Amino acid sequence: MISQTAEYALRAMAHLASKPTEPQTAQQIAAVTLVPLHYLSKVLQALARAGLIHSQRGLHGGFTLITPPEELSVYDIVQAVDPIQRIKRCPLGLAAHGENLCPLHKRLDEAMCEVEQCFRASNLAELLAQESSSRPLCPVPMPVTRAAVDLAD
Amino acid sequence: MISQTAEYALRAMAHLASKPTEPQTAQQIAAVTLVPLHYLSKVLQALARAGLIHSQRGLHGGFTLITPPEELSVYDIVQAVDPIQRIKRCPLGLAAHGENLCPLHKRLDEAMCEVEQCFRASNLAELLAQESSSRPLCPVPMPVTRAAVDLAD
Numbered sequence: 001m002i003s004q005t006a007e008y009a010l011r012a013m014a015h016l017a018s019k020p021t022e023p024q025t026a027q028q029i030a031a032v033t034l035v036p037l038h039y040l041s042k043v044l045q046a047l048a049r050a051g052l053i054h055s056q057r058g059l060h061g062g063f064t065l066i067t068p069p070e071e072l073s074v075y076d077i078v079q080a081v082d083p084i085q086r087i088k089r090c091p092l093g094l095a096a097h098g099e100n101l102c103p104l105h106k107r108l109d110e111a112m113c114e115v116e117q118c119f120r121a122s123n124l125a126e127l128l129a130q131e132s133s134s135r136p137l138c139p140v141p142m143p144v145t146r147a148a149v150d151l152a153d
Numbered sequence: 154m155i156s157q158t159a160e161y162a163l164r165a166m167a168h169l170a171s172k173p174t175e176p177q178t179a180q181q182i183a184a185v186t187l188v189p190l191h192y193l194s195k196v197l198q199a200l201a202r203a204g205l206i207h208s209q210r211g212l213h214g215g216f217t218l219i220t221p222p223e224e225l226s227v228y229d230i231v232q233a234v235d236p237i238q239r240i241k242r243c244p245l246g247l248a249a250h251g252e253n254l255c256p257l258h259k260r261l262d263e264a265m266c267e268v269e270q271c272f273r274a275s276n277l278a279e280l281l282a283q284e285s286s287s288r289p290l291c292p293v294p295m296p297v298t299r300a301a302v303d304l305a306d
Contacts, residue, residue, distance in 0.1 A: 001237055001238060001264075001265055001268060002261050002264075002265070007244065007261075010257060010261075011245070011257075014257055033245070034245050074257075074260060074261075085155075091160065092164070092186070092187050102280075103279075103280040103281075104163060104164075104167055104227075104280045107227060107271070107272075107275045107280060108155050108160075108163075108227075110271060111155075111267070111268045111271040111272060112155070114264070114267040114268065114271055115264045115267065115268060118260070118263060118264040118267055119260075119264060122260045126256075127255075127256040127257045127260060128256075
């Protein structure tokens, strides 16, 4: 239900939030987030267009967050790249329904509303600060194949 | 967030629930649900494979529900065609994370859990019986283009 694009954007933003003073190149972000570079570049473009990150060219250039992580909700990030589609009109285009959703579509929209609220209630700083045995994005990620072997042990 | 496939399956099941004693052909279901016939056929196959509908060949053949609508949740239907993906392991495949989700993925999974609960709590009979100005799937749906014109009036 969370799209690949949204998942990748959240990983990239979590990494940038953990490096507030060091601009990160797309290559550096790709290495930590394990997102294919080509896909990541498109996601970073979308985040920049949405005004969430800043791109600085040059020798020590790279991407940085524009907004402090305390003010960035999961919702802001998801909406920037692959917005949650609330159901505002009858998806069948039925004239008799219009904006009066039937109980089925009302229920589906309620589920989307729950997701929206859950995402609005989480900011990036909180997620990074939360005590947990796993921090978002390890500093030195293991390659996927290696990880699979380790877990099988 | 609700996939096209899940949306179409819900429409088809809502229509079958409204015709408990009349087997419906794929053509009849397509006409009411406004789902392209080819796509609908695949969805109906998946619903039949999952044991939710029965297909009867022959002159008065067609599709009927196997389970009464009171016992069919929105969740059952969605899971049959395009299951909600809960996050059970670190999507980055990080060995250090494994099944201990980081706060970011824990929060995303919580959102999926909310959706799951919302869908489990709604059965098809309830949705069809609920008083509303719009019943799920009008008996005589208006074509999409006509509906758009009507709504603009």
